[in-house]
Amino acid sequence: MTNSAGKSQKSDVAQLRTAIPRAKQGDSPCAACQVRHLAVCSALEDSELNLLDKIVRFVELEAGDSVFDEGEPALNVYNLTAGTVKLYKLLPDGRRQVTGFLSAGDFLGLAASDDYIFSAESVTPASLCKFSRADLDLLLEQAPQLERRLLGMARYELAEAQDQMLLLGRKTAKERIASFLLMLSDRAVCRGEADNPVLIPMSRNDIGDYLGLTTETVSRTLTRLRTGGVISLETDRKITLVERETLQDISEGF
Amino acid sequence: MTNSAGKSQKSDVAQLRTAIPRAKQGDSPCAACQVRHLAVCSALEDSELNLLDKIVRFVELEAGDSVFDEGEPALNVYNLTAGTVKLYKLLPDGRRQVTGFLSAGDFLGLAASDDYIFSAESVTPASLCKFSRADLDLLLEQAPQLERRLLGMARYELAEAQDQMLLLGRKTAKERIASFLLMLSDRAVCRGEADNPVLIPMSRNDIGDYLGLTTETVSRTLTRLRTGGVISLETDRKITLVERETLQDISEGF
DNA sequence: CGATACATTGAGGTTTATCAATTTGTGTGG
DNA sequence: CCACACAAATTGATAAACCTCAATGTATCG
Numbered sequence: 001m002t003n004s005a006g007k008s009q010k011s012d013v014a015q016l017r018t019a020i021p022r023a024k025q026g027d028s029p030c031a032a033c034q035v036r037h038l039a040v041c042s043a044l045e046d047s048e049l050n051l052l053d054k055i056v057r058f059v060e061l062e063a064g065d066s067v068f069d070e071g072e073p074a075l076n077v078y079n080l081t082a083g084t085v086k087l088y089k090l091l092p093d094g095r096r097q098v099t100g101f102l103s104a105g106d107f108l109g110l111a112a113s114d115d116y117i118f119s120a121e122s123v124t125p126a127s128l129c130k131f132s133r134a135d136l137d138l139l140l141e142q143a144p145q146l147e148r149r150l151l152g153m154a155r156y157e158l159a160e161a162q163d164q165m166l167l168l169g170r171k172t173a174k175e176r177i178a179s180f181l182l183m184l185s186d187r188a189v190c191r192g193e194a195d196n197p198v199l200i201p202m203s204r205n206d207i208g209d210y211l212g213l214t215t216e217t218v219s220r221t222l223t224r225l226r227t228g229g230v231i232s233l234e235t236d237r238k239i240t241l242v243e244r245e246t247l248q249d250i251s252e253g254f
Numbered sequence: 255m256t257n258s259a260g261k262s263q264k265s266d267v268a269q270l271r272t273a274i275p276r277a278k279q280g281d282s283p284c285a286a287c288q289v290r291h292l293a294v295c296s297a298l299e300d301s302e303l304n305l306l307d308k309i310v311r312f313v314e315l316e317a318g319d320s321v322f323d324e325g326e327p328a329l330n331v332y333n334l335t336a337g338t339v340k341l342y343k344l345l346p347d348g349r350r351q352v353t354g355f356l357s358a359g360d361f362l363g364l365a366a367s368d369d370y371i372f373s374a375e376s377v378t379p380a381s382l383c384k385f386s387r388a389d390l391d392l393l394l395e396q397a398p399q400l401e402r403r404l405l406g407m408a409r410y411e412l413a414e415a416q417d418q419m420l421l422l423g424r425k426t427a428k429e430r431i432a433s434f435l436l437m438l439s440d441r442a443v444c445r446g447e448a449d450n451p452v453l454i455p456m457s458r459n460d461i462g463d464y465l466g467l468t469t470e471t472v473s474r475t476l477t478r479l480r481t482g483g484v485i486s487l488e489t490d491r492k493i494t495l496v497e498r499e500t501l502q503d504i505s506e507g508f
Numbered sequence: 509c510g511a512t513a514c515a516t517t518g519a520g521g522t523t524t525a526t527c528a529a530t531t532t533g534t535g536t537g538g
Numbered sequence: 539c540c541a542c543a544c545a546a547a548t549t550g551a552t553a554a555a556c557c558t559c560a561a562t563g564t565a566t567c568g
Contacts, residue, residue, distance in 0.1 A: 089420045091507035097420040112409040118416060147401050154408035155366035161415035162372060166343045166351040168422035169466030173556070204515060212423030214557055219516055236515065236565070253345035427524070458547060468525060473548050490533075490547065 028053050038105025038191065039079050043149035051142060055135035059128045067108070067120035067128070074116045076130050077109035083126025084201040087118045088209065098210035100160070101202065104191055107153055109133075123202045168212045171253065176211040177221045178251035181231065185241060197240040204236075282307050292359025292445065293333050297403035305396060309389035313382045321362070321374035321382070328370045330384050331363035337380025338455040341372045342463065352464035354414070355456065358445055361407055363387075377456045422466045425507065430465040431475045432505035435485065439495060451494040458490075 030049040036042055041052060059078070061067070067078065070089060085102040099118055102108060108128075111117055131139075140146055167176055185195045193199075200207075204215045211218065222239075225231045230247055232240040241247055284303040290296055295306060313332070315321070321332065324343060339356040353372055356362060362382070365371055385393075394400055421430055439449045447453075454461075458469045465472070476493075479485045484501055486494040495501055 087416075089416065091420070091424060093507055095424040095507065097423040099416045099419050110409060112406070112413040117413050144398060144401075147398075147405060151401060151405045151408060152366070154405060154412060155364060158408060158411055158415065159366045159371050161412060161419065162341075162343065162353045165353050165415065165418055165422060166345070168419060169351040169463075170345060170349040203513095209423075215515080216517085216558085217556060220556095223516075253347055253349065457545095469547075470526085470549085471524060474524095477548075 029058070030056065033081065035081050035104045035191075039081075040107050040146065040149050040153065041079065043146050044143060048143055051139055055131055055139065057130045059130050061122040061126045061128065063122055063124050065122045065126075067122065068116050069119045070116055072116050074109060074111040074114060074133065076132055077107070077136055078120075078131070079129040080104060080106045080108060081127045081129060084123040085120055085126055085128075086123050086202065086206060086210075087120050089118050096209045097212070098206060099164075100157075101206075101210065103187060107150075110150065110154065123206065173211075173213055173217050173221045174224070175251055175253055176213065177218065177225065178230075178247045180207065180211060181239060181241060182244075182247060182251055185244075196244070197234055197238050200237045200239060283312075284310065287335065289335050289358045289445075293335075294361050294400060294403050294407065295333065297400050298397055302397055305393055309385055309393065311384045313384050315376040315380045315382070317376055317378050319376045319380075321376065322370050323373045324370055326370050328363060328365040328368060328387065330386055331361070331390055332374075332385070333383040334358060334360045334362060335381045335383060338377040339374055339380055339382075340377050340456065340460060340464075341374050343372050350463045351466070352460060353418075354411075355460075355464065357441060361404075364404065364408065377460065427465075427467055427471050427475045428478070429505055429507055430467065431472065431479065432484075432501045434461065434465060435493060435495060436498075436501060436505055439498075450498070451488055451492050454491045454493060 028049050030036065030041060030052045031046065033039075033041065041049070044052065061083070067085060068074075068076070080102050082104055085106075085108065086098050087100045087102065087108075088096050088098045090096050101123070102120075108120060109116070163179075167179055171179065181198055184198045184200065188198065189195045202210075204218045207213075208215045208218045213221075222231070222233065225247075226233055230241075230243045230250070232242050234240055282303050284290065284295060284306045285300065287293075287295065295303070298306065315337070321339060322328075322330070334356050336358055339360075339362065340352050341354045341356065341362075342350050342352045344350050355377070356374075362374060363370065417433075421433055425433065435452055438452045438454065442452065443449045456464075458472045461467075462469045462472045467475075476485070476487065479501075480487055484495075484497045484504070486496050488494055
């Protein structure tokens with residue numbers, strides 16, 4: 001689940017590469033953050049950013065690295081600033097449910113209990129801002145408006161979770177795939193990227209574990225949508241939405 | 255979805271019956287609330303309860319009444335003080351996903367958007383405290399600790415939603431039913447009731463729509479658990495957990 | 509260029525859904 | 539209190555969707 005020593009050596013290289021633009025000249029790295037407007041941090045005034053700078057640590061991950069595992073003490077929280085991270089839960093026999101994919105600006109680790117209740121692992125190379133929960137709690141005292149921002153984010157996540165329950169409980173494979181592609185497209189727009197073609201950072205297996213399907217069903221369903229002319233596969237990981245309206249109708253169950 | 259005029263007449267009777275103990279002698283009904291320790295209201299000091307009393311309205315529902323429907327402007331929030339309420343989303347062809355069952359102490363209507371994103375309907379006769387969102391927002395100014403409480407509740411709901419995603423995406427019918435029975439038992443304990451036998455306030459159809467199954471599969475699966483000696487059906491709506499450990503193992507996928 | 513992981517395709521099986529009939533439970537009115 | 543009507547639950551037979559296992563094709567990366 002976590003990485004071997006051989007792989008994590010490369011991570012150091014990545015750290016060197018990105019450390020320079022992130023904290024140049026020793027002035028506030030948070031003030032220079034490209035995704036601040038997307039993150040919890042948007043709740044802080046420019047003058048308060050130094051509070052963040054004091055407690056933040058930067059983490060660089062390569063694809064497949066573990067951020068934390070379910071059941072560990074929830075000591076840290078994270079802001080994802082680049083890349084994609086997946087959250088998942090496991091059953092004893094290895095069945096896996098991916099409960100979400102995170103991208104730039106998303107917050108991670110806000111657990112209800114003392115331990116993490118899911119595992120988090122990078123899907124692509126990723127950059128995170130790491131805060132200890134103790135530091136975060138102190139910060140919340142100084143900047144109570146952060147609490148409102150966190151509540152807003154939690155509500156949004158709840159809304160997404162309810163949509164996902166509808167998908168998992170009642171939608172067909174075709175409807176699930178259509179919903180998934182549209183979600184990726186919409187989220188790219190939120191990050192200021194193009195809505196089409198859709199870039200798919202995760203494997204068919206990860207998609208299956210997110211949608212409650214097998215790899216094979218994901219693949220077959222994509223093939224059928226392609227054959228039907230609704231989408232077009234540029235590569236495995238790059239899909240053009242040819243008939244967005246049709247896809248929308250399929251995703252909503254019409 | 256809502257009730258006919260004929261049925262809602264009885265609701266008036268229910269209102270009379272319970273109005274007396276709830277607001278006796280005109281002093282603070284919130285101070286006398288039996289489920290305050292379970293609800294958001296526990297975040298308020300006794301001295302602050304009069305703030306609630308000023309803005310609360312009491313609502314009594316009979317089984318099957320609508321609280322609000324998906325897509326309506328989210329003008330109010332509610333605290334459930336007695337009974338069971340189900341939340342659900344619909345697809346255009348009538349497929350339904352119940353996203354949660356609420357019981358005494360649960361909070362309802364905290365939407366991320368301006369409109370409700372799910373419908374809410376009582377499963378049994380129910381009592382609710384109703385607040386306008388505008389009033390709640392004002393109250394949050396005066397009692398900011400409420401925000402922390404709301405955040406805690408949202409986190410808890412998120413944790414439950416993730417468990418439900420694992421259930422819907424990866425568990426078998428048998429595992430889903432076992433998880434469901436244990437959840438009902440655990441929640442009864444939270445409310446200070448007996449953990450066994452389990453009282454089932456909702457229909458097989460509602461259970462199916464919650465677990466992503468059909469009525470028939472729910473029924474057959476209960477029959478098999480009964481035949482296997484793991485549970486015992488006292489009546490349709492009252493089930494004894496004969497082998498709780500076994501049920502626990504089944505629910506976790508062993 | 510070769511090795512390896514990932515994706516696709518095919519054949520066949522399993523679980524759960526669907527459709528239909530029967531039984532049980534509930535509430536009403538005689 | 540009983541009989542009736544209606545809704546809810548159970549059971550059975552069949553079908554469909556998706557999964558499993560296996561083989562083949564195709565990216566990707568040293």
